[in-house]
Amino acid sequence: MTRYVMFRAGQAVxxxxxxxxxxxxxxxxxxxxxxLIKFQNPELGLSPQQIAEIRAxxxxxxxxxxxxxxxxxxxxRGSLGYSIDTGTPVTERxxxxxxxxxxLASAGFGLAVLIAVAIAFAAASSRSSWIxxxxxxxxxxxxxxxxFWLGILLIQVFSFRLxxxxxxxxxxxxxxxxxxxxxxxxxxxxxxxxxxxxxxxxRAQPFVPVVAAKGASRQWIxxxxxxxxxxxxxxxxxxxxxxxxxxxxVVTETVFGRNGIGRLTEQAVNAQDTPVMLAVVVLAAxxxxxxxxxxxxxxxxxxxxLKAAP
Amino acid sequence: xxxxxVRDLAVSYDGRRAVEGxxxxxxxxxxxxxxxxxxxxxxxxxxxxxxxxxxxxxxxRGRILLGDADLATxxxxxxxxxxxxxxxxxxxxxxxxxxxVKTIGAQVGEVMRIHGRxxxxxxxRQVVELLTRVGLPDPETRARQYPHELSGGMRxxxxxxxxxxxxxxxxxxxxxTSALDATVxxxxxxxxxxxxxxxxxxxxxxxxxxxxxxxxxxxxxxxxAGRVEEQGHTAAVLAAPEAAYTAKLLRDAPALSVRExxxxxxxxxxxxxxxxxxxxxxxxxxxxxxxxDRVSFEVPRGTTHxxxxxxxxxxxxxxxxxxxxxxxxxxxxxxxxxxxxRRFRRHVQLVHQNPYGSLDPRQSVAEIVAEPLRNFRLGDxxxxxxxxxxxxxxxxxxxxxxxxxxxxxSGGQRQRVAIARALAVxxxxxxxxxxxxxxxxxxxAQILDLLEQLQRDLxxxxxxxxxxLAVVRQISHTVSVMSEGRIVESGTTRQVFTEPGAPYTRExxxxxxxxxx
Numbered sequence: 001m002t003r004y005v006m007f008r009a010g011q012a013v014x015x016x017x018x019x020x021x022x023x024x025x026x027x028x029x030x031x032x033x034x035x036l037i038k039f040q041n042p043e044l045g046l047s048p049q050q051i052a053e054i055r056a057x058x059x060x061x062x063x064x065x066x067x068x069x070x071x072x073x074x075x076x077r078g079s080l081g082y083s084i085d086t087g088t089p090v091t092e093r094x095x096x097x098x099x100x101x102x103x104l105a106s107a108g109f110g111l112a113v114l115i116a117v118a119i120a121f122a123a124a125s126s127r128s129s130w131i132x133x134x135x136x137x138x139x140x141x142x143x144x145x146x147x148f149w150l151g152i153l154l155i156q157v158f159s160f161r162l163x164x165x166x167x168x169x170x171x172x173x174x175x176x177x178x179x180x181x182x183x184x185x186x187x188x189x190x191x192x193x194x195x196x197x198x199x200x201x202x203r204a205q206p207f208v209p210v211v212a213a214k215g216a217s218r219q220w221i222x223x224x225x226x227x228x229x230x231x232x233x234x235x236x237x238x239x240x241x242x243x244x245x246x247x248x249x250v251v252t253e254t255v256f257g258r259n260g261i262g263r264l265t266e267q268a269v270n271a272q273d274t275p276v277m278l279a280v281v282v283l284a285a286x287x288x289x290x291x292x293x294x295x296x297x298x299x300x301x302x303x304x305x306l307k308a309a310p
Numbered sequence: 311x312x313x314x315x316v317r318d319l320a321v322s323y324d325g326r327r328a329v330e331g332x333x334x335x336x337x338x339x340x341x342x343x344x345x346x347x348x349x350x351x352x353x354x355x356x357x358x359x360x361x362x363x364x365x366x367x368x369x370x371r372g373r374i375l376l377g378d379a380d381l382a383t384x385x386x387x388x389x390x391x392x393x394x395x396x397x398x399x400x401x402x403x404x405x406x407x408x409x410x411v412k413t414i415g416a417q418v419g420e421v422m423r424i425h426g427r428x429x430x431x432x433x434x435r436q437v438v439e440l441l442t443r444v445g446l447p448d449p450e451t452r453a454r455q456y457p458h459e460l461s462g463g464m465r466x467x468x469x470x471x472x473x474x475x476x477x478x479x480x481x482x483x484x485x486x487t488s489a490l491d492a493t494v495x496x497x498x499x500x501x502x503x504x505x506x507x508x509x510x511x512x513x514x515x516x517x518x519x520x521x522x523x524x525x526x527x528x529x530x531x532x533x534x535a536g537r538v539e540e541q542g543h544t545a546a547v548l549a550a551p552e553a554a555y556t557a558k559l560l561r562d563a564p565a566l567s568v569r570e571x572x573x574x575x576x577x578x579x580x581x582x583x584x585x586x587x588x589x590x591x592x593x594x595x596x597x598x599x600x601x602x603d604r605v606s607f608e609v610p611r612g613t614t615h616x617x618x619x620x621x622x623x624x625x626x627x628x629x630x631x632x633x634x635x636x637x638x639x640x641x642x643x644x645x646x647x648x649x650x651x652r653r654f655r656r657h658v659q660l661v662h663q664n665p666y667g668s669l670d671p672r673q674s675v676a677e678i679v680a681e682p683l684r685n686f687r688l689g690d691x692x693x694x695x696x697x698x699x700x701x702x703x704x705x706x707x708x709x710x711x712x713x714x715x716x717x718x719x720s721g722g723q724r725q726r727v728a729i730a731r732a733l734a735v736x737x738x739x740x741x742x743x744x745x746x747x748x749x750x751x752x753x754x755a756q757i758l759d760l761l762e763q764l765q766r767d768l769x770x771x772x773x774x775x776x777x778x779l780a781v782v783r784q785i786s787h788t789v790s791v792m793s794e795g796r797i798v799e800s801g802t803t804r805q806v807f808t809e810p811g812a813p814y815t816r817e818x819x820x821x822x823x824x825x826x827x
Binding site for chain 1: 391398402403407412420424473
């Protein structure tokens with residue numbers, strides 16, 4: 001077991017290094033010039049010569065490999081460089097934006113899981129095949145809704161038409177409601193689909209009639225036997241869609257005007273602010289890898305058969 | 311008064327009748343065996359009694375009287391109170407009949423929790439008592455273990471413990487031992503007998519195995535195509551079957567038949583398969599595990615050699631080394647005349663246990679049988695078509711089956727297709743790995759006859775892998791008995807069956823169900 005944990009942790013480190021390197025190379029190859037974007041503004045009145053000096057100050061004239069190694073060791077020590085756009089340390093900008101996004105993402109993810117479980121188990125409990133079919137087609141609908149459109153629609157309906165949630169002002173909790181909903185809907189879809197299929201598969205297994213022969217009711221079987229067996233594939237899917245939270249938060253935060261990692265990413269892309277972009281990519285990779293590591297380590301806890309395996 | 315009284319019961323699936331008005335009774339403390347082949351409606355009847363028919367099934371008419379109550383009219387909710395408490399179920403497949411993520415203790419205790427018998431401590435105490443009663447060693451540890459940590463026989467004991475936990479008046483045992491090895495099967499059936507004697511529980515035993523039914527039941531109900539062919543006291547039915555179908559079942563059941571032993575003529579023949587000191591080791595963690603331990607035997611050309619053993623005895627690993635799917639760790643397999651590489655594959659063919667799994671569901675019968683010919687580039691299209699027709703004749707399949715797909719065939723037909731495919735490239739040696747184990751007895755008898763005839767006509771040599779001694783007795787000239795990777799006894803079939811030397815062989819032979827008590 002410890003060997004397995006060590007192996008998986010080693011794998012995670014390797015993935016992070018690869019993500020960092022790939023992002024670094026891609027961002028360097030990117031056409032465009034962050035220094036020009038920032039300093040060519042005529043109001044600043046800088047001559048091309050002065051801009052060249054500034055560029056030399058940033059690059060330091062070091063070779064590409066040396067800069068890469070320097071940045072990498074900086075990341076390892078927790079220093080993520082300085083934003084070209086604002087000149088502040090990237091860590092500071094991330095620290096500012098992270099709590100907002102963490103709130104949004106965790107609430108969105110929680111709600112997504114709730115919606116998925118509700119759809120899958122409502123479908124499994126219903127005796128009418130018509131209701132069942134209708135419930136099972138909901139995820140396909142959810143996944144085909146564009147996030148930006150859903151966000152605008154929700155604002156239109158709930159804020160402007162019904163006046164239930166204030167657009168501006170309102171408490172922190174009130175401000176969270178619509179973005180969380182926008183984020184949760186598309187993410188819940190794949191989880192619901194996988195969960196519903198897993199529930200069907202588990203219910204076809206021979207141990208289910210044996211439980212029924214003990215006198216268990218439909219609900220007893222569903223919640224005490226089927227649920228735990230069906231969790232595993234859904235958990236895998238949940239780990240995978242976690243990555244989509246980050247992509248989803250870019251759009252959601254822009255639509256709802258929230259200051260978070262998504263907004264920060266959008267600004268960094270517009271300003272070609274490579275240090276910030278690199279930091280965001282690595283942060284996303286860290287979260288993704290950690291979540292999937294936790295998912296992998298949870299398998300043996302949920303299914304004792306996996307404990308024996310290496 | 312009868313405990314269970316089924317009157318004119320009819321059940322259909324999606325409008326198609328599976329049980330066509332059957333009637334029988336079970337008295338308190340009695341064992342009634344419901345015997346029939348697959349599709350006879352025996353399992354449907356049993357599931358109707360306990361109210362566990364699948365969603366597409368409906369009870370069309372008839373009454374299921376348990377005491378005074380007509381269960382056929384009861385609601386699902388009312389049946390829940392009855393299941394587990396009044397009627398217990400011992401299922402068919404112990405490997406998959408327990409929830410893999412719950413402990414044994416939790417699953418045994420569950421039946422008491424559902425029916426609200428006792429608090430947590432009381433249930434825990436009773437679970438250990440039940441596990442002790444069904445003969446599980448170290449029950450406290452077992453209660454904390456998960457199903458995958460127990461053997462098939464131990465799991466079936468756990469399932470029996472669940473079925474009898476609340477002392478129901480009736481236990482339905484649906485093929486309770488068909489997935490178990492012969493010696494384990496015997497111990498499980500003994501246990502069911504003991505519990506019946508102790509608690510006075512009646513047992514409705516559903517089985518395709520006439521041997522099991524004959525040795526364990528008071529009365530027999532023989533079913534065919536949804537109807538009762540014959541019923542009566544077991545001894546009477548066996549001694550003088552009234553229905554022609556019962557007589558046929560009796561004739562075909564390997565355990566009950568009294569066929570002559572097959573004996574090869576004494577003239578010395580050159581060997582077709584020679585195994586010398588064959589060893590196979592697998593690595594399990596750090597220490598090696600010896601699956602096959604110095605196995606040697608010779609099979610004379612044109613005869614059948616049976617490799618008998620229970621699961622884990624190493625017989626399948628040995629077979630895989632004979633057909634060169636697995637490399638031996640040491641020792642040799644020699645098949646004179648086989649050649650090397652692809653020529654070896656032509657000479658040595660394998661027929662699997664599961665004909666459905668070994669046939670490509672998207673190919674037609676003709677394509678399946680012709681595939682080896684295509685692989686070896688034998689003949690043109692017309693020649694291949696002629697060969698396929700000839701092969702179908704050989705295995706006694708009607709030629710118009712050539713265009714069908716495997717799922718449109720019966721189990722016996724599928725196995726005939728698999729045999730035809732193996733014969734396509736004119737092999738000298740067939741390795742038959744549990745080739746008839748999944749078939750009903752009458753079909754099994756037909757396939758065994760076919761194999762015998764093919765051997766006579768084509769001079770084939772068979773290596774017949776089986777756990778079923780009764781079948782082995784019919785088909786083979788010589789036998790090797792395997793246990794824990796070693797051959798514990800070998801000789802002619804007559805010698806091994808009439809004068810067994812090894813204690814293990816004697817135990818195996820004793821486990822063949824005795825027909826008449």
